[in-house]
Amino acid sequence: xxxxxxxxxxxxxxxxxxxxxxxxxxxxxxxxxxxxxxxxxxxxxxxxxxxxxxxxxxxxxxxxxxxxxxxxxxxxxxxxxxxxxxxxxxxxxxxxxxxxxxxxxxxxxxxxxxxx
Amino acid sequence: xxxxxxxxxxxxxxxxxxxxxxxxxxxxxxxxxxxxxxxxxxxxxxxxxxxxxxxxxxxxxxxxxxxxxxxxxxxxxxxxxxxxxxxxxxxxxxxxxxxxxxxxxxxxxx
Numbered sequence: 001x002x003x004x005x006x007x008x009x010x011x012x013x014x015x016x017x018x019x020x021x022x023x024x025x026x027x028x029x030x031x032x033x034x035x036x037x038x039x040x041x042x043x044x045x046x047x048x049x050x051x052x053x054x055x056x057x058x059x060x061x062x063x064x065x066x067x068x069x070x071x072x073x074x075x076x077x078x079x080x081x082x083x084x085x086x087x088x089x090x091x092x093x094x095x096x097x098x099x100x101x102x103x104x105x106x107x108x109x110x111x112x113x114x115x116x
Numbered sequence: 117x118x119x120x121x122x123x124x125x126x127x128x129x130x131x132x133x134x135x136x137x138x139x140x141x142x143x144x145x146x147x148x149x150x151x152x153x154x155x156x157x158x159x160x161x162x163x164x165x166x167x168x169x170x171x172x173x174x175x176x177x178x179x180x181x182x183x184x185x186x187x188x189x190x191x192x193x194x195x196x197x198x199x200x201x202x203x204x205x206x207x208x209x210x211x212x213x214x215x216x217x218x219x220x221x222x223x224x225x226x
Contacts, residue, residue: 031212033212037157041218042202042204042216042217042218042219043159043216045213045214048212048213050212055212056212056213088157090157090159092159103147103164103206104149104161104164105149105161105164105204105214106161107151107158107159107160107161108158109156109157109158110157110158110159112157
């Protein structure tokens with residue numbers, strides 16, 4: 001199993017809603033990532049979890065709240081988002097949380113988020 | 117100046133043509149990824165390189181660590197190769213972070 005599974009694939013939410021994006025992998029990877037991608041731009045790193053602990057927060061607004069309940073799951077809780085937060089949210093995982101030959105990164109299909 | 121530069125930004129080819137996409141970086145790296153992203157959104161890692169050359173089917177990736185340069189070659193291109201190709205590097209100083217190039221948008225016409 002070399003998959004990173006993200007749900008939902010599409011989400012439309014109002015600015016007062018609370019919703020969550022979910023990500024799951026069963027490859028035994030110990031590093032998991034959230035990226036945000038706007039149209040025609042490369043992904044931007046939001047958060048990194050390494051061994052279930054938050055290791056990097058790229059100064060992301062508090063309306064985005066990550067959670068890593070166990071080594072296979074990663075959530076992104078969304079609250080009071082703005083229309084400019086509409087984007088593709090990508091989850092990824094890798095065996096290690098750093099560059100190393102053989103440390104291939106695996107991405108999910110992404111969750112398309114629209115904030116209205 | 118970006119730490120990772122790709123060229124060209126856009127590329128249109130006829131089916132069957134040989135394609136080369138280039139990536140130059142200005143920082144010390146521990147490894148480099150070539151990634152493929154189709155319009156549907158998902159990203160697939162095609163190669164991870166730290167030295168030399170790798171081949172998978174019609175795809176070949178090379179890296180020259182001394183020159184800080186990598187290339188992705190597609191032989192006998194096909195319309196299904198149409199996608200955005202992204203070079204991303206694990207920089208030695210960045211720990212858990214990949215640094216991405218801006219991507220090359222490839223369209224292969226039948």
